[in-house]
Amino acid sequence: MRHARDVLEQVLEELPPRPRLELERQVVTLDSAYLRRTLPDPFARHRQWRSGLWWRRRLADGEEGG
Template identity: 80%
Template sequence: MPRRRPGALRAEQCGPRIWEDLSPDRIHGLSARASLAIHRVEWLSGDYYIYPGSTERALRRYQEFLAPQGRGPLYPRYAQCSCRGCSFDDVRHAPDVLEQVLQELPARPRAELKRQVASLDAAYLKSTLPDPFARHRQWRSDLWWRRRLADGEEGG
């Protein structure tokens, strides 16, 4: 009877990993390798706002907000609720999620996602106006995307 390789024995002991059981969808604009790395980060993150699909949702929300609608400046709106689903009503939550995911990614997938986020950040910076009183209004005024003028409550 042939001898089994140590790697095969260890693989049986550990069992399948979470991200091997599920085949994640590829995130539009990113490679399959980067999408898989993001999927792993989302599954293993302990953060309430980082969950499977949150990165893709953040990218989509950021792009929707920046879609050309007119020539005037854009004003983010506050979310009425801070739960996982409603928090994306405020577009400024999308860069929060993306920044958190970027910090946890390995180098190559981080660089790939960062290129996509950098172009969105440049468009956001160009399309919105600075808020001179953000230090007094915002709870996270240390983040540049939180220091932009907002319009008020969502739906109001």
């Protein structure tokens, strides 16, 4: 899940405004579901990867998708 969200973020940054808005609408829905199914990672700031990305600071209970 985290890798897929990383890719989506990259795609959103590269798209022109209209397609970006359309994709963002879908991503917001998926983000909400992921937030409901995961917990905050209390050790995220100590991890090697980019902990500044909110989805990298979540724990998925042993499964990436929850």
